[in-house]
Amino acid sequence: MKKTLGTALLAGTVLGGAAWAEDVTLTIESWRNDDITIWQETLIPAFEAANPGIKVAFSPSAPADYNAVLNSKLDAGSAGDLITCRPFDASLELYNKGQLADLTSLASMANFSDVAKSAWQTDDGAATFCVPMASVIHGFLYNADAFAELGIEPPTTEEEFFAVLDKIKEDGTYIPMAMGTQDQWEAATMGYQNIGPNYWKGEEGRKALIEGTQKLTDEPWVAPFVQLAKWKDYLGDGFEAQTYPDSQNLFTLGRAAIYPTGSWEIGVFNPQVSFTMGAFPPPVPKAGDECYISDHTDIALGMNAKTGHPEEAKKFLEWVGSPEFATLYANALPGFFSLNSTAVEMEDPLAKEFVSWREKCQPTIRSTYQILSRGTPNLENETWNASANVVRGAETPEDAAKRLQEGLASWYEPQKAQ
Template sequence: MKHTRLKLALLGTTLMATTAYAEDVTLTIESWRNDDLTLWQDQIIPAFEAQHPGIKIDFTPSAPAEYNAVLNSKLDAGSAGDLITCRPFDASLALYDAGHLSDLSGVDAMSNFSDVAKSAWQTDDGAVTFCVPMASVIHGFIYNKDAFAELGLEVPTTEDEFFAALDKIREDGTYIPMAMGTNDQWEAATMGYNNIGPNYWKGEEGRQALIAGEQKLTDEAWTAPYATLARWGEYLGDGYEAQTYPDSQNIFTLGRAAIYPAGSWEISGFNTQADFEMGAFKPPVRNAGDTCYISDHTDIGIGMNAATEHPEAAETFLAWVASPEFAEIFGNALPGFFPLSDTPVELQDPLAKEIVGWRNECESTIRSTYQILSRGTPNLENETWGASVAAIKGAKSPEELGAELQEGLASWYAPHQ
């Protein structure tokens, strides 16, 4: 029924596009993905325009670091494009609250997305959705298949197997067991704590309980991942404390490390840089038979400028973005950025295919700090960076870190007071 509704919505918007425009309508898209310009010009826009004569698309990205400021200036001046590429959670929510993004809850094609997929672009109560979800990134571990074959290693599925593999790699000495540093801090939280953590706090169950104040950061589910991270330090190689994110990428792609704690966004770059075959494994569960959870983090969406002069054409485009056709184009052109629609997409890249397959095996969640919990000061996301680094270095105990984080959150967030 869901897919029938989607098809009807797409059919309706296609008919509207072919009959409603006496003159061409040009829709301008604001985005921070300037590295996607060729993809939009060569694949996405031609595919849409071929089906929707009368609507032209102009993709006009800004530099990523400047996007928020540039977009806000344009919106305030009334010169922003018709379609707004949406960052997840608070940045886009602020645009909606300011009246800059339209309510898209009534768009039929929204039925093609799960509640988790839409959560990054909804009001806190879930009543309004203001951006169409486009893609997420998934966390796990990428490994050097040649190294595993040389050392006779099996892909680990439990934490005991994971650390046994790391021990064997370290004892052999040919490879650094894991390529990750702590210099830039965010990696320790993003590819460390929020990579393995969902298996401890049971994904959405724990995340929602933390938001509601029903769980605390001092609970075992939230401190135990720090105890596991504390074991990582001995496997990261000499000088990991000063190792930057690009350093880690280079160490792995040059074949010097066996395992890379990863986000799927690495796939395109690693494919061009590594000359060995890569595989991936999901975060190992604590005990054999446990339900697995993955961070399937909502990353990019697209919404309608509330001030657009072409709302019907914009809605036509957004309905197409929600379609299986768009998902297939986007997912294969940017392997590692996974479409969020419920309709399965046949991905071509073997590594991307392997990683997205975890959705069928595990429960999906998003990074624990991204929704609501990082709006105050201290900012829980940034505090989690420092805590994850401290855990890896052994500078503080998991209990101390949990107590500090809980105190910071409780200082401004009412449900924890």
């Protein structure tokens, strides 16, 4: 009896040890710290249920710190197995340094178009190093109850936009628009990059800047700054010291009527607001103009080239590239629109509103993200500063554009001889 029991215990220990040895934990690095519950409660459980023996831990950093934290972890060899990828140059640099693995051969890459993959490829398109997850669309959220109360319709032109802001300001019940300049990136991302494509005509202007046939001092690139300079009168007292979370709170608490932003806020705001939200695309300069939207390839997932678990990491990435993941992700996180070629039926009405703009407006991506921020000064970061300065009135639109152009021309060859 004792011998049999001892043998059974020994066998159990060995088998238990073997089972334990087979369990692998993959860690995901990310800058998205606001969607941690979606990963923990929806996405990861779905994967783990179908893949026993592989555990996944979601380990985000603060958005503003992510690049620096990730780079130091990768350099130190302590980064997670899976790396959430920013689009274009930041991730391309990691791939060129040998820190992101080449994922071109993943079977699930067939589920993405060349456009979807372009944000995470080498310039020649030969290697793809992250699995595309989602794009986000820029626009304006508004308090539909406040608009109804004041008899206001969503504006479609720049003239209508400022007429709406004037009416809200005159009434005095609401701050017309919630945006601060303390964090700087807010003024650029929610301001300049939001309204700008209507002036520089989306991809036409963005590519002309890369080719060197347009300059940042040309009228289409100065015009968005001219509009931003007018926003100052509608942002409420103390906007200069207002942070991004402050702006979010002003809107979700019902104190501001309009919030310049993008679809990424839908999932964050839905459970917080007690009013009906609506959305409108960036108003066109004048009636009859073609509209453009920033439909920005935003987020993807890659593999740490030095992961100790490459096969398990690839298995997870194959799943991230699947229609199942696309449907789960797009509905768990409304406002992050799947880049998978398989159509995803969305449930959230506000997400449907944002994505409907693709049917009537020309899409583009943020102008600073591809190629133009590879040098020093970094055009993306300089645009943050310039946009905040223009909104505050610390720099004129023309001076801001001139400074950005001089910075770009100091290192970017196609702009040097202009």
